[in-house]
Amino acid sequence: MAHTAYLSTTSLNTPSERLEDDETTVEMGATLPAALQPQEWPATLWVALLTTAIAVLFQVFRRPAFPKNAPKWYKKGDWPILGAVEFYYGRRADFTREALRDSKTGNFSFYIGKKQLVGISGPEGRKLFFESKDLNFPVAFAELLTGQPQPPSQEGHEDNFAQIFSKSLIPLMKKENFVKNLDLLTGDTRAACDALSAAAPSKANPDWRVTDPFESFYEIVYQLTMRTVGANDIAEDPKLLKHTLSIFDWFEKSDSYAKVIFPWLPTVNNYLRLYYGAKLAFVFRDIIERRKKTGKKGNDALQFLIDRGLTLTNIVGFEIGALFAGQLNSGINAGYLQIFLTQNPEWMARLREEVDSVVAKHRTSPSQSRADVLGTLTIEEWESEFPLIDLALRETIRFCLPGATFRKNISGHDVPIGESGEVIPNGAFAIYLIEDSMFGDWYTDKMKWNPSRYFEENAEDKRVPHAYMGWGSGRHPCLGMKFAKLEMALITAYWVGLFDFEFSDKDGNRISPTSSLLMNRNLHSAKKPEQNMYLRYKLREE
Template sequence: MALAEVLQGLGTSQTWLTVVSLALGIFAAYLYLNRALPEGAPPLTKGDWPLIGPISFWTRRWDFFREAARTSANGNFSFHVGNRVVVGVSGDEARRAFMDSRHLDATSGYAALFAGAPTVPKAVDSDQEDINDQHFFKRITAMLKKENFVKSLDALISDTRSRLEDLVKDPKGMTDPFESIYGIVYQLTMRTVACNEIADDRALLDKTLDMFEKIEASSSPKLIILPWFPFPGKLRRLWYGGRLYMIFKKIIEDRARTGRREDDPLQFMVDKGDDVKEILTFILGALYAGQLNSGINAAWVIIYLANDPYWRGKVWEEVKALAEKYDGDTSKSIPARLASAPLEAWENELPSIDLCLRDSIR
């Protein structure tokens, strides 16, 4: 009898503990989100629920944006994502402000809405974060200058040609562009912003791509809403981000130990005096931000062209014209002749491909 009373009392205590915890949690969430908007921010849009924000932001994002802009007095609106205030803007004036403002930090905004992306530890000092951002844009701008980018053009063409020839030889006669084309873009991105050791090693290339894909697959709304909570996806990101860190760190240390040099972006940063942290911060950030967008856009271009004979024909005629202009040897294949085209030709003499890419981005 006494034992039953103790168990009953324990059950009652657990019930009360649960109720109190829920009440405190709801109250904390209320205080967490329902604070004043920043000065000058547009009014909140409708349906801005505590903690999760507008449900349609997570389920029908483009429809959500259009509806919120339509019901706003000036096309601009605010809403919450977790504890953050997000401002949506529309119209020419707002678009100019968004594109031209020097006070907006694209890196921090991207990180906030993609919580847990792989990175190396950053200083907590805001001034140091500004320095980190300036370093990133300074390095990426230098690498994409003609005199630096053109050094890797032959390797980029060779990489692409080799991978596409593998597709032609595939007995299945079919491919999933979100695997094959995505993989090609990853190799080109690795070659452009990182190092030859990985770009030249198909096994290591596939291994690091698999890590990036596992990090991407762990993305979820709850990670954005509560980025500090150790959800399984958060732990997976930390694990695979750490493994990527160690792979690049080993390559850097191996070059330093052996005195070996490569004509690639990693060597460029070493020669500029960047330390290991700065190099890894740049490489991981550039790879991650570039691959997600470029790989998907390129895959969609292939899909759209496969289903549109008109544009496929225009693109093919441009490619043939480019090959014939810079290499008149008709005994060679079109891909082999394209290798003779200079960088300026790739940039300026394929307008239909440029339109296709722009439409894919749109």
């Protein structure tokens, strides 16, 4: 209405009045400096501005050319400026396989934004990828999964975060730390099994209960991981445990491909990561401040980090990194291992016999239940007396590692790829397709879940160098391997020892899987299955 009234009033002005208004406007415009009147700028200035803009855009988006001795550039699916978008979204393994098939040497080059990537394969590529001192994993992880390059470590200055992370994690993965926490870990696992046994009966049959292992087992793994690398305050508070797990899940989902291409670009997902990182920081800040206020120290990883003098920022960064490394893979493996057992009666029987034998061996009283006996085992016994669970986990990992893994050439020079005559350019990233190792031709019936392939008389995972990379290989072994094996032994021994279980629908009807149990190889990391899977279970008789 006001706008309409303004137009009406203006239209009523006389011609002479409107002329006076126009003259006033001209006089006001004439008082502006020429620099503020683009219409008055000379052509030379416009040319200079346009040239500068083009130069800036050229520097921002220009791709450095691959050297002549780099593998051939695979251009299919390449987008200007963006690069091979499908490598990041939905076709990582397919893209890599297609490029390898198109290559005469088994190696190829491509771009992600301005970043140069080189896919390598075969014995020479595998050897280089896992053994070269010139190829760095933490730097590649930072730049290709978070979009944030790591600051270089300089003499006399604070270590970069990768070094802080490793120096903090290694002591926590030592045996003495597991010994200290063992009673808590077994207690948490037993309590989780007690909660499962107390769940409501299934709709289909009151003798059975139902669980989604990618929720219930995922939560157990998170609690055990929090016990080992986090804070007991969180591990012992169900509400806080659930709250921080939801923060972690949202943080993990907020990755940004745009940030990888344009590290300087403020993206929505980047702000979401900052937001969820801040929420987690508040949780740990409150715990730290409470300990300082009361003078009561904790007996956990958080206190270890505090005593080492880490800042809150580094503590939160460590917790996110440690939880990401431990939770994402182990949480998924824990669920799939039990699913695979339901489809393999032979190995279900083998694991049950192994658990029952250990229980019988260490039972000191007829009144002891299986859970009672498992709670008395030492670290040495957990690590040595469940070899079949370890093999079942090993085979599950083979099926649950999708995508490709990375290294960055930080040597300052081009790195030769074996005797191929080709190189990984200085500053470029080496890419290795995980299934090239995990599903190599040295595995018999490789699409079948079969832990017996690792028996000493078969040893299929040792037929060629770096034949199995489930726990890392070469210069980059998994720092958390011992803990991951321990928590899988705990969870599986309690679960197999205490319950009978079968694959079912959500109502408790026994069914066969309707979709493939093979994880989507195009994912960039382990994920929960797209379709929910369920197990029906009931307590075994003692």
